[in-house]
Amino acid sequence: xxxxxxxxxxxxxxxxxxxxxxxxxxxxxxxxxxxxxxxxxxxxxxxxxxxxxxxxxxxxxxxxxxxxxxxxxxxxxxxxxxxxxxxxxxxxxxxxxxxxxxxxxxxxxxxxxxxxxxxxxxxxxxxxxxxxxxxxxxxxxxxxxxxxxxxxxxxxxxxxxxxxxxxxxxxxxxxxxxxxxxxxxxxxxxxxxxxxxxxxxxxxxxxxxxxxxxxxxxxxxxxxxxxxxxxxxxxxxxxxxxxxxxxxxxxxxxxxxxxxxxxxxxxxxxxxxxxxxxxxxxxxxxxxxxxxxxxxxxxxxxxxxxxxx
Amino acid sequence: xxxxxxxxxxxxxxxxxxxxxxxxxxxxxxxxxxxxxxxxxxxxxxxxxxxxxxxxxxxxxxxxxxxxxxxxxxxxxxxxxxxxxxxxxxxxxxxxxxxxxxxxxxxxxxxxxxxxxxxxxxxxxxxxxxxxxxxxxxxxxxxxxxxxxxxxxxxxxxxxxxxxxxxxxxxxxxxxxxxxxxxxxxxxxxxxxxxxxxxxxxxxxxxxxxxxxxxxxxxxxxxxxxxxxxxxxxxxxxxxxxxxxxxxxxxxxxxxxxxxxxxxxxxxxxxxxxxxxxxxxxxxxxxxxxxxxxxxxxxxxxxxxxxxx
Numbered sequence: 167x168x169x170x171x172x173x174x175x176x177x178x179x180x181x182x183x184x185x186x187x188x189x190x191x192x193x194x195x196x197x198x199x200x201x202x203x204x205x206x207x208x209x210x211x212x213x214x215x216x217x218x219x220x221x222x223x224x225x226x227x228x229x230x231x232x233x234x235x236x237x238x239x240x241x242x243x244x245x246x247x248x249x250x251x252x253x254x255x256x257x258x259x260x261x262x263x264x265x266x267x268x269x270x271x272x273x274x275x276x277x278x279x280x281x282x283x284x285x286x287x288x289x290x291x292x293x294x295x296x297x298x299x300x301x302x303x304x305x306x307x308x309x310x311x312x313x314x315x316x317x318x319x320x321x322x323x324x325x326x327x328x329x330x331x332x333x334x335x336x337x338x339x340x341x342x343x344x345x346x347x348x349x350x351x352x353x354x355x356x357x358x359x360x361x362x363x364x365x366x367x368x369x370x371x372x373x374x375x376x377x378x379x380x381x382x383x384x385x386x387x388x389x390x391x392x393x394x395x396x397x398x399x400x401x402x403x404x405x406x407x408x409x410x411x412x413x414x415x416x417x418x419x420x421x422x423x424x425x426x427x428x429x430x431x432x433x434x435x436x437x438x439x440x441x442x443x444x445x446x447x448x449x450x451x452x453x454x455x456x457x458x459x460x461x462x463x464x465x466x467x468x469x470x471x472x473x474x475x
Numbered sequence: 476x477x478x479x480x481x482x483x484x485x486x487x488x489x490x491x492x493x494x495x496x497x498x499x500x501x502x503x504x505x506x507x508x509x510x511x512x513x514x515x516x517x518x519x520x521x522x523x524x525x526x527x528x529x530x531x532x533x534x535x536x537x538x539x540x541x542x543x544x545x546x547x548x549x550x551x552x553x554x555x556x557x558x559x560x561x562x563x564x565x566x567x568x569x570x571x572x573x574x575x576x577x578x579x580x581x582x583x584x585x586x587x588x589x590x591x592x593x594x595x596x597x598x599x600x601x602x603x604x605x606x607x608x609x610x611x612x613x614x615x616x617x618x619x620x621x622x623x624x625x626x627x628x629x630x631x632x633x634x635x636x637x638x639x640x641x642x643x644x645x646x647x648x649x650x651x652x653x654x655x656x657x658x659x660x661x662x663x664x665x666x667x668x669x670x671x672x673x674x675x676x677x678x679x680x681x682x683x684x685x686x687x688x689x690x691x692x693x694x695x696x697x698x699x700x701x702x703x704x705x706x707x708x709x710x711x712x713x714x715x716x717x718x719x720x721x722x723x724x725x726x727x728x729x730x731x732x733x734x735x736x737x738x739x740x741x742x743x744x745x746x747x748x749x750x751x752x753x754x755x756x757x758x759x760x761x762x763x764x765x766x767x768x769x770x771x772x773x774x775x776x777x778x779x780x781x782x783x784x
Contacts, residue, residue, distance in 0.1 A: 185676075319677045320674070320696075327681060358672055359665060359666055360664065361665075364496065365629070367493070368629060371496060371636075371679050375687065379687075384628075387634060
């Protein structure tokens with residue numbers, strides 16, 4: 167095989183009470199990437215989207231992942247040509263950089279006859295996250311590669327746990343404002359109250375149990391964040407209103423996607439998810455802020471091959 | 476029915492990374508309680524053990540639970556006679572007060588034809604915990620009443636989640652030293668580092684997933700406490716040695732039972748659990764501290780009726 171086309175899904179990191187350790191893959195939006203194996207060493211990157219991203223491999227998120235992979239591949243005579251059409255907007259909080267780096271290394275591994283394990287691929291792709299946000303984290307990378315809901319119990323050493331979950335609809339609004347991941351990280355306090363931490367770990371334990379038991383009510387009760395959201399939501403106009411109205415419309419719950427500015431809401435029924443999409447549109451139209459919305463579902467397969475030759 | 480005899484199990488609260496929210500019931504030791512319904516109002520308590528516990532209902536842990544229950548029972552002409560043989564030593568960190576209060580209210584509810592729900596019983600029994608330690612908590616009460624492993628996601632409102640778990644052996648050593656629950660609580664810092672809290676909630680999420688997937692390796696990796704144990708273990712001589720030696724002997728992991736001084740270790744095989752019991756005995760014999768050890772199993776039924784007439 168010389169050429170492969172893959173789709174790399176958007177992801178929601180943190181999942182309200184699972185800051186830095188939980189993530190979930192979505193069916194929409196997805197980046198489309200075409201990777202070709204070349205007998206010319208090096209990496210050549212082209213973007214067909216309009217995001218004006220750097221294309222030098224060391225400064226490109228996909229490139230950073232591919233460079234890490236090539237560094238561990240024995241045959242030094244090979245290279246890659248990558249053509250990317252990004253559909254996940256950079257800076258949306260929907261795992262855009264993770265999709266770029268995870269998609270690229272998964273595609274490369276297919277062309278290399280699965281030389282590497284999935285855990286290896288997560289490690290390579292984290293170099294893309296390091297480039298994008300300054301921090302190696304895997305709460306978007308892991309669900310992007312594995313699909314579904316993933317727990318990153320630990321980064322060093324890497325310990326990824328796949329969690330089963332019932333079918334869910336996900337509504338997302340991406341207000342077109344900028345929240346830098348590094349800024350969103352800096353405003354967090356270094357210390358938290360023990361009593362808040364206890365409440366948070368009660369909630370994450372409840373959320374994991376709710377997912378694994380297919381208990382929608384427990385999922386809903388556990389979708390509470392007493393530590394990160396109260397600080398970060400200040401950066402997102404309309405957040406409180408979207409959350410309150412979505413809960414009233416029947417959402418199981420939701421919150422900030424990753425470090426924002428996107429907001430996501432989980433629903434049991436498509437009808438509920440659609441009505442939440444419409445109320446999100448109302449809020450941001452009223453605020454005069456451009457936005458994009460999605461009503462989609464939990465993606466269980468992760469990066470997917472759509473063509474190969 | 477006029478008279479019932481029940482066994483109320485010892486419990487291990489916290490389960491290493493689940494401070495204040497996780498608990499597990501054990502098959503040994505168990506308190507034995509005989510409760511009779513009386514047409515004489517009030518509560519009369521007698522102990523056949525040698526612990527010299529107060530027997531006035533308002534100062535007795537079982538009494539506090541029964542008083543709360545009677546306050547919500549419509550028929551004010553009834554009363555109870557209780558005879559208790561405590562086998563779980565008070566102050567051991569094995570849920571002795573929880574067994575007293577939970578056992579009493581479960582027995583009372585049987586005599587009242589299950590007038591109250593299990594969640595009601597937890598609430599009544601928490602009055603016993605309040606009396607014993609000054610704090611209403613349910614991480615011993617809930618597993619004592621429900622059996623198995625329980626998550627108390629929230630106390631107000633009360634939200635108890637039963638978690639499935641694979642068969643496990645539990646080795647316990649109770650060094651005969653005094654650690655007051657209130658002291659063990661006071662030495663904790665009110666604030667914790669966010670990075671430690673993140674590690675802790677990664678671990679509790681992993682532990683819950685490990686229990687529900689019957690994944691012993693994941694359980695083992697998740698049994699890590701970076702917040703409470705480093706502070707409280709100082710109060711327990713021999714702790715580090717017991718933990719290190721138990722891990723080397725093949726324990727899945729373990730730590731302080733509740734607020735101590737008991738130490739528990741989980742094992743997959745009985746043989747491992749037995750060898751851990753023996754090494755625990757070695758450590759405390761060498762330290763010249765009296766102790767008691769148990770090798771037992773996870774109890775899945777909670778308070779159990781053994782006789783009724």
